[in-house]
Amino acid sequence: MAINAIAQRLRKAKRVVAFTGAGVSAESGIPTFRDALTGLWKRFDPAQLATAEAYRADPSLCWGWYEWRRCKVLQAQPNDAHLAIAALAQHVQKLTVVTQNVDDLHERAGSQGVIHLHGSLHSPRCIDCGIAHESILACDQMSEDGCRLEPPRCHSCNGHIRPGVVWFGEMLPEAAWRAGLEAAEDCDLFFSIGTSGVVFPAAELPLRALSTGASVVHINPVRFEISDQEHFLQASASVMRTLISDAFS
Incomplete structure (x- = not known):
């Protein structure tokens, strides 16, 4: 048309x-899920980092991936x-x-x-009880190529804080x-x-x-x-x- x-x-x-x-x-x-990844992430398929199972298996890897993405968003216009x-x-x-x-x-x-x-990405919550969490990570803590990061803990139940995105299977x-x-x-x-x-x-x-x-x-x-x-x-x-x-x- x-x-x-x-x-x-x-x-x-x-x-x-x-x-x-x-x-x-x-x-x-x-970057989209179709783009080739660099740095720490180049060994991973992003789709494999976007499941609850992947997060529970390796929280620091998945939390680092999503915080790296969030920092990229904050730098974008x-x-x-x-x-x-x-x-x-x-x-x-x-x-x-x-x-x-x-x-x-x-x-x-x-x-x-x-x-x-x-x-x-800006609405993290507890993976166990679902309570919203205010993320305080400053992007100057994140390297350009990304890094593992231990996710914060929920103030209510001490569960891991997860990204506020919809993962595959949800x-x-x-x-x-x-x-x-x-x-x-x-x-x-x-x-x-x-x-x-x-x-x-x-x-x-x-x-x-x-x-x-x-x-x-x-x-x-x-x-x-x-x-x-x-x-x-x-x-x-x-x-x-x-x-x-x-x-x-």
Whole structure:
């Protein structure tokens, strides 16, 4: 679908969902699970560090990995896609940002009420009792290549503190999932940005939007298969800035 046709749909839209994946954060230099790892982590498959079993087997390795990722996020800055999505809220009646990313770049760009389907690196909690924990690690303690770190202990039950992300094999947070579904079913234009849309259950969101009559537009630099009812714009996430400019200038 041509960019000017998408801009025309955006101009008429009232309720918009921006559903974002790793491709959006990658433009800020945040490594994705598909990127080759370096330093301490080069011997590991990141997917193997993203399970409760891996954490219980080697807490210091997994906690160090996630704190290294969190420090990378803190050093990164929102990119044009984050800023454009935040600015879109000024032009439509309702904008809902739903993300698979575990960073806070949407919030730092100015987006409000972001729905985090996969949790957040900035919300650690106890692996045993679930109580939230305030992380106090300063990034100057973390080497560039990463290091093992003994996780802090819960002040309530003395259990290990775990990252506040959704690991493989875990359910999505119920409240976030319900809010994402409601937004998808209520919108008239659904953008899927920087995600291949193949990981379920999150990949169900564009299908829900489509089933209620919304226009669904996938934005990704790598083309993938979609239905003939959906639209594809082969571009990086930063094309959102051009879309908004064309729609509202």
